[in-house]
Amino acid sequence: MTPAFPVPRSATAPPPFPSRFSGASVLVTGAGSGLGRALALGFAAEGASLTLAGRGREALEETAALIGAAGTGAAVSPTDVSDPAAVGRLVARAVERFGSLDVAVNNAGVFRGGAPLTELSDADWATLFDVNVTGVFHCLREEIALMRAQPSGGAIVNIASNLGAHRRFxxxxxxxxxxxxxxxxxxxxxxxxxxxxxxxxAVSPGPADTAMSLRPGESPADRAERMKAQSPLGRVSSTEEIVAAVLHLASPAASSTIGADLVVDGGAAA
Incomplete structure (x- = not known):
């Protein structure tokens, strides 16, 4: 099958200008804050209609309000990605609202760390894998099942990390x-x-300009000083730089890019 993405099938009014994602239905998990919110806004700026998933309705509605100001449609769907039934409902709602699911970005994740392995609790280990791994699996399974039945197919980008397959601390x-x-x-x-x-x-970001990259008690200014020594680039990545990588992989320009894991970390894992 050769995808003819994007296919304008949105139930909402068309965006005010043509773009890579004009008329596309895009799902972003973890969209209530940080990188997830930036991703949602990035797709909205290029004409997409968004389904926003995350645990907290209030935070998702804040993201939706920002998207509304940009003139594109957004649907809020509070979801725990570790719950397979909830993920099934999430994908079904996206299709019900916008007529298709053309792009999905599986961004929802949690961080637990700061101590040796022997001090890692069973609860923290379970949370990390329930959300970061099993949650992505649940999303992939539902998204793929839907996309492969569409004439246009679809594109999925998972958010991994430069810590993992690329770098260790x-x-x-x-x-x-x-x-x-x-x-x-x-x-x-x-x-x-x-x-x-x-x-x-996948996209594997390094430290970015979000709260997750701040150490306990660390200010953004403290982080900036630390990154001068830790990153070849000398700074954290902006959320816009990471969003640009995700949008490229989701776009028709990357139509033969399959199974890539793009590291965006200022050269730290080079």
């Missing part, structure tokens, strides 16, 4: 293992479903 064993699993899962799923018109790739 002491005290982060559980998080590293979970994100390495996302990278491997992305490649395996991509091979399974490329012939069905579903392209699957």
């Amino acid at each position: 002491p005290g982060l064993a559980g998080y590293i293992a979970s994100k390495a699993a996302v990278s491997a899962l992305t490649r395996a799923a991509a091979l399974d479903h490329a012939a069905e018109g579903v392209r699957i790739n």
